[in-house]
Amino acid sequence: MKRGLLAVWEFIVGDDWVTAAGVVLAGAGTALLQSAGVVAWWLIPLAVAILLTRSLARHRSR
């Protein structure tokens, strides 16, 4: 069971859990802003640019 869950985690998330957490936060942020009446379609595309840059910058600094 544990090995199966680890395999699923590795398959979807890989070695960068911060990016996965960032995607969850961006989705939650969009839902919160929308429910407060703020237009928020731009939040996830912006998060994608930031998360990808962060992930690659981490690789570059190694």
Added chain:
Amino acid sequence: MSGSEAALAVSVFLACTVEAVEALTIVLAVGSTRSWRSALYGVTAGVLALAAVIAALGPAVGSIPLGVLRVAVGGLLLVFGLQWLRKAVLRAAGLKALHDEQAIFARETQRARGAGGRRPGLGSIDAYAFTIACKGVLLEGLEVAFIVLTFGTNQHDVGLAATAAAAAVIIVVAAGVAVRAPLAQIPENTIKFIVGVLLSSFGTFWLADGAGAHWPGADASLLGLIAWTAACAIGLVAWLRPTPTAPLEQVR
């Protein structure tokens, strides 16, 4: 066919092409060095296992309400797509080895030869060829199944996604049978880059949609998203690519 359906078909077709090419290389390597019969049994077992996974997950995914499905699947697809895109950007920038089917074929062939004599399996089946072929098809196929299920259920068109996937697999297998060699001529690294952009764009679109956002221009905004994601990725490649050291600095 609408624009979003065409984008879905192209995305699934390209993703499945690269996965099928990778699985084909593994099967060719063990088939040509060990046993074609055992390798083909392995392929059959891998395909049957995949069919079982799809049969189990497909109806379960399809029964989830669309709003929840878009958030969950959009989020998963975005995380998965960003993983693809990160590797593709690193390859394009020269910071990660390019995917080379000839080199993988040579490595797999060497491993198959080094694995010793025929390993007894069920009856006259070579267990090594069977296992490696089955594993290759199953692991590469799982990515295909994930993409087909997520794209198909979100767009309410599993049939179109499955057709695009089947077309890719048939074309790759036919080409592999014709040339009897790994399909090294296919620009796999470029396709992986494009697929990374498409998976991330679709994931972004569905996650935001499921979270309650309204895209300006509705489905047409997907094209803008693809352009945005591609521009970010290309910009990051330029930023990461090592700059050649200036001659003056080399003298110093």
